[in-house]
Amino acid sequence: MERNLTTLPDYLRRRHAEIRVFDAQAALSIEEIGDGNLNTVYRVSDAERPERSIILKHAPPYIKILGPDYPLSTERLTFESRALDLYNRLASGTVPVQYDFDVDAAVIAMEDLRDAHVLRDDLIAGTADTAIAEQVGQFMGIVHSQTYVDNIGNATAQHYRQQFANVTMQAITADYVFTFPFTEHKTNFWTPGLDPDVQHLKVDTDFLRQVEHLKRTFLTVQQGVIHGDLHTGSVLVQDNTAKVIDAEFAFYGPVGFDLGLYWANYFLSYFSHQGNLRVQSALKTAVGQVWDTYTAEFTMVDAGLKSETLSNIFQDAVGFAGLEMLRRLIGAAHVKDIEGIVDLSRKLRIERTALQFGTTLVKQHQSLSDVAAILAMLS
Numbered sequence: 001m002e003r004n005l006t007t008l009p010d011y012l013r014r015r016h017a018e019i020r021v022f023d024a025q026a027a028l029s030i031e032e033i034g035d036g037n038l039n040t041v042y043r044v045s046d047a048e049r050p051e052r053s054i055i056l057k058h059a060p061p062y063i064k065i066l067g068p069d070y071p072l073s074t075e076r077l078t079f080e081s082r083a084l085d086l087y088n089r090l091a092s093g094t095v096p097v098q099y100d101f102d103v104d105a106a107v108i109a110m111e112d113l114r115d116a117h118v119l120r121d122d123l124i125a126g127t128a129d130t131a132i133a134e135q136v137g138q139f140m141g142i143v144h145s146q147t148y149v150d151n152i153g154n155a156t157a158q159h160y161r162q163q164f165a166n167v168t169m170q171a172i173t174a175d176y177v178f179t180f181p182f183t184e185h186k187t188n189f190w191t192p193g194l195d196p197d198v199q200h201l202k203v204d205t206d207f208l209r210q211v212e213h214l215k216r217t218f219l220t221v222q223q224g225v226i227h228g229d230l231h232t233g234s235v236l237v238q239d240n241t242a243k244v245i246d247a248e249f250a251f252y253g254p255v256g257f258d259l260g261l262y263w264a265n266y267f268l269s270y271f272s273h274q275g276n277l278r279v280q281s282a283l284k285t286a287v288g289q290v291w292d293t294y295t296a297e298f299t300m301v302d303a304g305l306k307s308e309t310l311s312n313i314f315q316d317a318v319g320f321a322g323l324e325m326l327r328r329l330i331g332a333a334h335v336k337d338i339e340g341i342v343d344l345s346r347k348l349r350i351e352r353t354a355l356q357f358g359t360t361l362v363k364q365h366q367s368l369s370d371v372a373a374i375l376a377m378l379s
């Protein structure tokens with residue numbers, strides 16, 4: 001049965017022993033806090049002792065904002081729960097503690113990161129703390145290197161492949177990142193002034209060939225457990241510590257995808273801060289530090305690491321970063337870093353520059369060899 005504000009009190013009473021945070025008789029107050037598209041997120045607090053609280057994430061069997069006519073398997077929450085377990089095991093402290101997962105009800109009960117803020121909002125406000133970028137780079141490096149097929153052998157990799165066979169969510173990403181933005185699709189939208197740029201993209205055969213290549217990589221390369229949606233809205237910052245949330249897209253895939261998504265959202269932020277050299281410089285530094293901390297983890301797991309391993313990951317990441325930027329400018333889901341710009345001519349200028357940069361990343365991803373080469377294109 002679906003969970004809502006009416007049925008939740010009963011649910012919490014029944015699940016009390018598994019969740020183990022509240023006293024049996026405690027009066028609980030519940031508020032819906034999530035602003036996401038797919039799921040409902042609630043904060044449940046002890047009315048007398050509000051410092052005792054949890055987050056409940058519930059996946060209805062459809063896309064929340066579209067309603068029951070748009071079914072979507074609740075299995076997405078099983079993958080999120082498994083990813084939370086894995087992250088906790090490999091990189092404890094980088095994700096909220098998971099108290100309970102109820103597969104039948106499709107509910108995760110987890111630690112409430114009460115005073116945390118969303119990283120994207122920090123970046124919008126001009127706070128680009130490079131320590132946070134390093135932590136996320138390290139998080140990705142740990143999880144990727146320790147689930148990487150060449151490091152763990154085929155039998156363990158096969159286990160992860162089965163645990164994270166998240167084909168439904170993988171297919172959604174394939175559509176919304178790699179296909180829809182470059183076809184006529186009802187969910188696409190963009191600033192009308194970008195029309196000529198968008199039309200040009202759709203007939204640029206060189207570009208489209210690279211998109212196809214990256215899409216094939218996304219769908220077929222199986223290297224490690226990836227988060228699958230690691231943009232700056234999936235990172236909460238609490239006491240200068242990065243906490244990764246929302247792993248419902250996790251699957252066993254090309255590890256460069258996480259890096260690429262994360263970088264892309266820093267690049268979008270970079271362009272949105274046009275003219276603010278202090279913030280732009282911090283964002284560029286952050287991009288480099290993500291790579292440094294990421295690769296340090298790989299080198300630690302395998303001292304004899306082949307240089308091609310990292311250069312292949314890098315090039316995939318660059319291509320994926322370009323595609324993520326483009327789909328955030330012309331596809332279904334834009335970012336508020338740019339949507340929030342009120343001066344429309346400034347917004348268009350920023351969007352055009354970001355679109356050109358994203359296009360270059362896609363087209364040149366196989367020839368760019370290091371972070372410095374990308375950052376040089378930003379100056």
Ligand SMILES: Nc1ncnc2c1ncn2[C@@H]1O[C@H](COP(=O)(O)OP(=O)(O)OP(=O)(O)O)[C@@H](O)[C@H]1O
Pocket residue numbers: 033034035036037038039040041055057096110111112113114116118233234245246248
């Ligand atoms: N453990 C937590 N502690 C505090 N706040 C949280 C926690 N988990 C989620 N939130 C809040 O709820 C919001 C939505 O969470 P989440 O991104 O997991 O939901 P979602 O429905 O999957 O979103 P989307 O549609 O973007 O995928 C977060 O942006 C954050 O503000």
Ligand SMILES: [Mg+2]
Pocket residue numbers: 036038246248
């Ligand atoms: Mg989500």
